[in-house]
Amino acid sequence: MSMRKSEIILLAIVIISFIVGIYFYPQMPQKMTSHWNAQGQVDGYMQKFWGLFLIPFILVGLVLLFIAIPKIDPLKTKIEKFRKYYDGFIILFFVLMLFIYSWTILWNLGIKIGPNVIFPIGFGPLFFYIGILCENAKRNWFIGIRTPWTLSNEKVWEKTHKIGGKLFKIAGVIAFIGVFFQSYALFFILVPVILVAVYTVIYSYFEYQKEMK
Numbered sequence: 349m350s351m352r353k354s355e356i357i358l359l360a361i362v363i364i365s366f367i368v369g370i371y372f373y374p375q376m377p378q379k380m381t382s383h384w385n386a387q388g389q390v391d392g393y394m395q396k397f398w399g400l401f402l403i404p405f406i407l408v409g410l411v412l413l414f415i416a417i418p419k420i421d422p423l424k425t426k427i428e429k430f431r432k433y434y435d436g437f438i439i440l441f442f443v444l445m446l447f448i449y450s451w452t453i454l455w456n457l458g459i460k461i462g463p464n465v466i467f468p469i470g471f472g473p474l475f476f477y478i479g480i481l482c483e484n485a486k487r488n489w490f491i492g493i494r495t496p497w498t499l500s501n502e503k504v505w506e507k508t509h510k511i512g513g514k515l516f517k518i519a520g521v522i523a524f525i526g527v528f529f530q531s532y533a534l535f536f537i538l539v540p541v542i543l544v545a546v547y548t549v550i551y552s553y554f555e556y557q558k559e560m561k
Contacts, residue, residue, distance in 0.1 A: 354435035358411050361442045365404040365449055372453050373400055380456045386534045388462040399456070403449040407442065414438045417490045426486040433484045434491055440477050444470045464526070464533035471537050472524025476517050483513030493548045497556035504559055508552040515544040 351359075373396070380399030383392025394402070418427045418434070427434065451466050485492040487505045492498070493512045498505040519540035526536025 352435070354439055355411075355415055357439050358407075358414070358442055361446055362404060362407045362411060365407055365446060366401070368450070368453065369400040369404055372457075376400060376453075376456055380452070382452065384463045387531065388464040388533075399452070403445060403452075407445060410442070410445075421489050423486075423488040426488045427491065429486045430481075430484040433481045437477055437481045440474055444474055462530060464530035467537055468524050468526035468533050472520050472526075474520070475523050475541060476520030479513045479516030479518075479520060481513075482509045482516055485509055493552065495549050495552045497552040501556055501559055504552055504555045507555050508548055511551060512544065512548040515547065516541075519544050 376396050376399065378396050379393040380396055381390050381392075382394035382399050383390070385391045393399075418424055418431065421427055447470055448466065451461065451463075454461070482492060487499065487502055489499070492505075493508050495508070498508050522540045523537045526533035529536060
């Protein structure tokens, strides 16, 4: 069975991450900076091996997961209808992971760009694209706003994803704006997404009640 273009891109990103890790291994300190607090100050370290190879290994697991989902979903024919958006999301997510991975290496080489600059630039576009994915997602068991009410009713799924898509796009724009308010960047990223998640769950419940009546 031939590989999809998206799967080839994902495998290429995984291979690049391992090559980068091997290349920079001799230049890294024994304990690498690996975690920052909400203010962008360092508050965690990791042994060199895991500092360089944890993300590449996580990406291997994610490749297997993302390739498996469309094959094991009982509603896989529905996934095929929006497969290009799903593939686009996975590629964007892997590019973001590679972006963050490269940034941690640069930090440990002494090129210190704050996380409160990097994360809004990375997560803003990802959230915006999740909005596009939501607007195009058909009912399935793995991808989208999966509540008992969206999974039980096609119309509730469509309405919830239509409004959820718009709200995720707004959350993406707000997250990106966090780059200009670096002390509060984490709030710009997390708060809108949490609010959207909570709102869409409640919205789907009430829409389902309406449909049942």
